[in-house]
Amino acid sequence: MNIYIKNTKEIKKMRISGNLASNVMNMISKYVIPGTTTEQLDNICHDYIVYEQNAIPGCLGYHGFPKSTCISVNNTVCHGIPRKDQILKNGDIVNIDVAVIKNKYYSDTSKMFIVGETNTLSKQLCHAAKKSLYITFKKIKPGIPVNIIGNTIQNYIDSTPFSIVKEYCGHGIGKNFHEKPYILHYKNQDTTILFKKGMIFTIEPIINAGTCEVFCMNDNWTICTKDDQLSAQYEHTVLVTKNGCEILTKRTQEKIHKKYINI
Template sequence: MQNIIIKKKHEIQKMRLSGKLAANVLDMIEKYLQPLISTEEINNICYNYIINTQKAIPACLGYKGFPKSICISINDVVCHGIPNKTEIIKNGDIVNIDVAIIKDGYYGDTSRMFLIGNVDYMSKKLCNVTQNSLYQSLRIIQSGISLSEIGKSIQKYVEKNNFSIVKEYCGHGIGKSFHEEPHILHYDNKYNKNIILQEGMIFTIEPIINAGSAEVYCTNDHWTVKTKDKSRSAQYEHTVLVTKSGCEILTIQKYEKIEKILINN
């Protein structure tokens, strides 16, 4: 517990702003996501919006050498897809856009799926189950419970729907640093069992769910992760503040029907 940073009131205020700005990028980009647009063009629109409109910093750009401002992961890409000129969005694609920004020294981090045109039933179900698994976990958060309850909740829901959880990637504490303690695992695990949620903790929850096998591999660019069996993958992510009686979603977006502040006790 000693490495987990409990955020002070003024820090929480700053993170509300950075979270809102990250969410606003996803709200803004939705209208541009049509067949025939390149992922490079999407990246450039987001970059210009973050820099010029929000007066913020795209956190992914240059992070450990990542070359673009956002991650765009299409269909069988699990995460960390690099936008480029030759990758064109097509009718029927499912697209994850992952946005992280820095404002006044604090990070906000969020992602969501976009369904392009006529998407098949199984892909729609995959995206719906992935989002609902995140929502299920948000509805149990409150000060005093074990962190492992988050992963347990996600695993139970996902496996009930016959999908698989990618275990190589996890959520994380966030604040003045992009990645802080603790790791947030999206399945039942011993690592999170002894960590008790406290008011003022802020972290991301970001389950990645595959339609087929959970097995993944990293491609030759050393960033893009894909499913081994070429099945489709989906991810949703929120930055969340633990409160005494529940949680506050710092990255809630306009399209969502869940409440921003959840009372769970």
């Protein structure tokens, strides 16, 4: 498998891109309130990326995707298309997925937002999705098989009532939005791919409240849960360092480390 290892110059550019993506998430949080439409959120993100950051929204036009962000509400698993008729209401859970291109390099991140006050199940699901991502950071270092990520996520999710969507995975990222390696979020036996210093990829587990089965809507983009139950996802862009990893899209308020040393 041809995995592109980033050099020092490229890593510097991707740190910049990653920081911009995390800033979009910080910026948009105050607008995720009852009565706002997903199209309004998308417009705000678009204008911020283009006019404030002087960057490019990575989703816009990618394989024909019509908007600058993916916004997935409640039972939408991923790739939700922002709409003017989709109005957020109290209790909704919302994933906003942002990719930013700066100096020709991509970064990619997403997080869950809770609109107003919601129920216990929604909170538990969002917590599980976030934790399933966070616990992988302590496992990453050069020489370890990449499948440790999927194994770690599934070991945790198996202790919850929830399930892991298997159709979508993390991916290498750099000058291209999607590169090798592919990062599976469930247990697998492939130990042929090892982490190497300079590898950059996303980890983005999708966790469902019910079964893991999903289907695609007629717009050929929007993926929903087959049983109409809730879904949640968190995502970060991660760099493998000489003795651990660095979270390139870490947000300032997140209670995680920017860098992990995993001896």
